[in-house]
Amino acid sequence: MNAAQLDKRYHALAARLQAENQKALGIEETMQLAYAYNQVKFNAEDTWRRSLYTESFGALTEANDKLTRKPLEMQDGWAIDRSLSLPYLSQMLEDADRIIAEQRGARTKKSARYRSYFQNIWKDKDATRFPSFLNFLTSSDMLAVICNYLQTIPALSTTLPPGIRFVESNAAFDDRPDVAKDSQLFHTDYYSKPNVYVLVLLADTTFEHGPWTFFPKSTSDRAKQELGYWKRGKGYRMSDEEVYSVVDRSELIEFSAPRGTVLFIDSSACMHYGSRNSVKPRFQLMLGYSGVCRTDFSEVIQKPNRYPLRSSDPLLRQLILDRYRRAPGQPSELDPQTLPPLMSVLDALVQPGELQAKPEPTWFQRLFRIR
């Protein structure tokens, strides 16, 4: 059996497991199961990318573009670059101004739609119209921070979240700006663990713009533990009251800073919310990098985005922009060792009616511990 046949066979199950933020089995168990599934599909690519990072990262960056500085280190799940001088940043900010001038204030979602206050105004054609964006997000200075944290060469996400989002947050598009909802409520992303989000402020941002706001990883871990967050039966979003009942509000970090400031953050480790009551429109670029073994089923059920690529591009850039690049010499058939135990768990879940009460998680936790 190959990967496409596996996806076809379990498409309906994946959609049910993924529905309503992985509600059926709970987030933690679904992440485990999804990781096992993705390991069966992409173990060779995961191993290849990890070994490229460990053994050849210096040569890969050298062939990409030269490092201009010592990389920042993400500590406790995050780091902020306030230099305003990362490669391609100033050109990208100029190009961003053009996109903003063309699109700002135009409401694209109907009222009462999910996350109406948050609009992604990026269009696929912008990647070729404005090369500064891809140049920025694949530059060696950026990738050194990200790869050092992830200990692998990741790829730009092609499903959830979209790898590139150019977001206008605006309270004018919010039917109830006084009531926090959806991503305005505390949560931790489950799509891919670990991951790195890169947030670039495209305009000066203050409290009135509804800044992205988070707890460092250690504080988030504590809150998660105390609240049983990600366990079955627990919702994906949490109220302020719930979170502040176990951790101190003073540990919260608000990403308010001048235009061009860059936040690197593991959104699967740091509890966060954003876009609360953006009485002044907030413009932010959001880039999503993840390993090739994700912790969700989005790639089974969604058509992936593609990013423009040239065969002459350096390997490092190709790996970031081509999530499906195969490891050298890989057979197309899936691994006969790991496939049967995975299928036995999935088949037990594919019963008429409701999902079975509880799969037996121990075998895949042993086989596929999330790294």
Ligand SMILES: [Fe+2]
């Ligand atoms: Fe999030």
